Amino acid sequence: MSPERQADVIVLGAGIVGVSVALHLQERGRSVLLVDRGEPGAETSHGNAGLIERSSVIPYAFPRDLPTLAAFASNRSIAVRYRLGALLRMAPWLARYWWNSAPDRLDRSGRAILPLIERCIDEHQRWAKAAGTEALMRGEGWIELYRNHRSLQRAAEAAKELAAHGLAYDLLDEATLRTREPGLLPGAVAGAVHWRDPVTVSDPGAVTRAYATLFTERGGRLLRADADSLQHDDAGWRLSVDAEEWRAPEAVVALGPWSNDLCKRLGYRFPLSFKRGYHMHYAVAEGAVPQHPLCDVQAGFVLSRMERGIRLTTGIELAGRDEPSDSWQLDQAERVARRLMPLGPRLDAEPWRGARPCLPDMLPIIGRAPRHRSLWFAFGHAHHGFTLGPVTGRLLADAMTNQPTFCDLGPFAADRF
Structure with missing residues (x-):
């Protein structure tokens, strides 16, 4: 025995x-x-963008506007990619996700998760101090990049609607953005929103x-x-x-x-489904390093400064948890990222892949x-x-x-x- x-x-x-x-x-x-x-x-x-996301007081909802839905349906969006077979299997789950993303139900979910969001940094910092990881943490927030003035204006209006939450943010035109992110290539974006509350880590x-x-x-x-x-x-x-x-x-x-x-x-x-994601590390090129995590909102990826190099973390792939990897989304995101900031060669032999466990x-x-x-x-x-x-x-x-x-x-x- x-x-x-x-x-x-x-x-x-x-x-x-x-x-x-x-x-x-x-x-x-x-x-x-x-x-x-x-x-x-x-x-x-291990495989995330390293964000302790204090500013995400609104859950990631299913899009309900027709232009966004049409873009995703084409399956050419870098932000959201799907496997057809997986999409058919996930249809009932996606319908529930869409239903729960209606404004009143989304507001209810947001109010439920808010007490956790409000305490997320304090709880991390408590363990970080005891575990000796404070040096891996930066309290400078993260930056959402917008490629045209219309999308930047919409983002500014959305940020104002969160005033009741007391979040700190700055609206940045292109010139001001370049003072905070000198590694960005000229003319790449129209401006940005700098969310200052989140903490980021260089090796989650x-x-x-x-x-x-x-x-x-x-x-x-x-x-x-x-x-x-x-x-x-x-x-x-x-x-x-x-x-x-x-x-x-x-x-x-x-x-x-x-x-x-x-x-x-x-x-x-339980109706647990998956939003898969990939990441790849790149060597620093021409001394250009993100000073904050940079999110290309349209393409859905994040560039972060990590201990290993510059990490590019992709958006969403709707696929089975264990289905083989598909490099299309990462390859396309990399092409866009190289137009934002110089990137050196890939440092990883293969892209890392993970699955975010999601409920509708x-x-x-x-x-x-x-x-x-x-x-x-x-x-x-x-x-x-x-x-x-x-x-x-x-x-x-x-x-x-x-x-x-x-x-x-x-x-x-x-x-x-």
Whole structure:
């Protein structure tokens, strides 16, 4: 018989969300086993644009204006690309996404997620100080680029509508923009909106790994294991880890885009779909480096200064989570990016690819499982997994330890589907 080990909670998934849940539970006195099949932060937590997006107070909605829909339908948009087979499979999910993007329902989702957005930087900074990652963080915000004056004017009007949220931003004409981003090529854009509240990081994967190291330095156990071996019985949860069997009264599913694989086996079916994305690193050319993350709004990509070089992160690809990569979107984005700023050669042998786990109401699932009182969920953060990881950890840990929560968990409940 294999040796049996005991913990208070098994946390499945060592991305930014799972690591943050483990840290917060540990801080509240729980003994935690954190498991992943690979290294911490090696998947979606690694491949993003490095934004802690305090200014995203409106969820990423399904477009409802005909010109944008027509552009996306052509499948020639760099911002949104789709595989036809995947689009047909996703049709029911996309219909629900479109329905939830109506103004009144979008406003409801925005109000639900706002308490997490408002606390996202504070929660990250708390762990960053303890984990020693403050040097990887910059508090200078990010910049949205607009190629013509009409789109810039629309962006200015949209920014004004967010006045009630007290966000700090600057409207930049081309000349002012070039003082903040001297590496931009002349005439590339008409102007920009500089959102000053967000914090950016130069290596999101390293930040996640440092948080995981903090967890182990404080006595937590981080082991490699297959979440699919999780079993439930009258005593709680058990998981096979190498030659040992671990037991815990409670378990947390924080497996990002793989969460549904386990949930289906446990009898849950959630409408989780995927917005895939790619990134590539480039060498610095002619001394031109983004001083802030730069988002080309029309093409949907972001250029960020990272430890490895300049990272280009693409927009959305609607495809199955595990379908083979398609370089078209990245190749097209690179061509546009080279007209914005000089880029050196590619530094990666192959583009990185990941899948953002998305739910049709644009809200994650955070809270207790409906049919297993000892099972908890924390996944489905879409574009904001890295942003909301630490604050999600706080919210879930408070709920699990019967502490007052800073917001209502109702909008994130699993049984809403």
